[in-house]
Amino acid sequence: MHATTRLSSTIIGTLRASTARATPSFRQRCAYHSYDYAQPPPFSAAETKILSSAYAHVPDHGFTIDALKLGARDSGYLDASTNLFPRGVFDLINYHLVTQRLALKDSVQFPDANDGKRIGVGSKVRSLTLTRLRANEPILHRWQEVCISVKCNVKMFAN
Amino acid sequence: MAQPTYIPPSLHELAALADEIWFLAGDQSVDTSWYTKRATLSTIYSATEVFMTQDTSKNFAETEQFLDNRLQDLQTVGGFMGKLGEWVNYTGHSTINVLRSKGVRI
Numbered sequence: 521m522h523a524t525t526r527l528s529s530t531i532i533g534t535l536r537a538s539t540a541r542a543t544p545s546f547r548q549r550c551a552y553h554s555y556d557y558a559q560p561p562p563f564s565a566a567e568t569k570i571l572s573s574a575y576a577h578v579p580d581h582g583f584t585i586d587a588l589k590l591g592a593r594d595s596g597y598l599d600a601s602t603n604l605f606p607r608g609v610f611d612l613i614n615y616h617l618v619t620q621r622l623a624l625k626d627s628v629q630f631p632d633a634n635d636g637k638r639i640g641v642g643s644k645v646r647s648l649t650l651t652r653l654r655a656n657e658p659i660l661h662r663w664q665e666v667c668i669s670v671k672c673n674v675k676m677f678a679n
Numbered sequence: 680m681a682q683p684t685y686i687p688p689s690l691h692e693l694a695a696l697a698d699e700i701w702f703l704a705g706d707q708s709v710d711t712s713w714y715t716k717r718a719t720l721s722t723i724y725s726a727t728e729v730f731m732t733q734d735t736s737k738n739f740a741e742t743e744q745f746l747d748n749r750l751q752d753l754q755t756v757g758g759f760m761g762k763l764g765e766w767v768n769y770t771g772h773s774t775i776n777v778l779r780s781k782g783v784r785i
Contacts, residue, residue, distance in 0.1 A: 553702045610685045617692045621699050628703065644704035646750060649724060650743060652696065653731055657739075664732040 562618045567604060569595040571615040582662040583613050613666060620655045627651055697721045715760075723749045 563571060574591020581587040588602045588609070605611035628651050630639055656663050697720040706716065727749065731742045775785055 553698075607685065610688075614688065614692065617689075617696070621692070621696045624699060624703060641704045641706050642750070642754070645700055645706075645720065646746065648700045648703055649720070649727070649746060652700070652724070653727060653742060653746070654739070656728065656731065660732060663728075667729055667732050 562622070563615065566597075570597060570601065570604065571612060574612055575615060575619075578612070578616070578659050578662055583609050583616075583666055585609055588612055616659070620652060623655065624648060624652055627655075693721050693725060697724065700724075715757075719753055719757075723753065 561568070570588070570592050572591075573594040574588045576594075577587040577590045581590065585602065585608060588605065588611075589599045592599055592601045602608070607614070628648055630644060694717065697717040700720060701716055708716065723746070727742060727746045730745045731739060734742045734745075736742075778785055
């Protein structure tokens, strides 16, 4: 009995220690939605500046390193500052994915349930999905290139 | 996204999007459907996205239709899975109860 208690207290102690250590990194990549805490911005100020300027070049230049370089130049950085993005073009794609996902919250507003008809969860999911898909519209011709390159690579990977 | 190294972060982002959509839609399920909902929406979303890149119809009407059809399929399959789960649950319990009544210690 005594041994069991000691064992459980050791386990709880270890858990406590590990949670105490894990807290900061866990908070950074919060895996749940909280109403009480604002999410930290996904990109740093410099990253946002370069990536948003680069994103404006995507319709003309596609998701390429050229767009990144032009973005860096537009926001007053050297071309070499694209080294800030070790994943290169993928960081630009990731910027598109993350910002469009976070924009959903503001772009779709459902009326309150009080006034009149209540909207079902299913139709909410439908309109949210459609909104997100339409957010691809300005860069759709470039998105196609991304999709094709993914398909080619997956095929190569599978063979 | 094109290189194999970037497949995990891409999938993570897709999962985050599906989670965001269900959260914003006000879904409050806490059972296994939490996972199945997100998984099915991820597949539907990525399929529709690929469809959209090939869509030349006006105002993406065909994409909308495609999405509606997939969501319709989901409802049909979801209802079937729910009923299947109920059936398995009922049959399992009655089997155990029959065995118990025969004196098997379970």
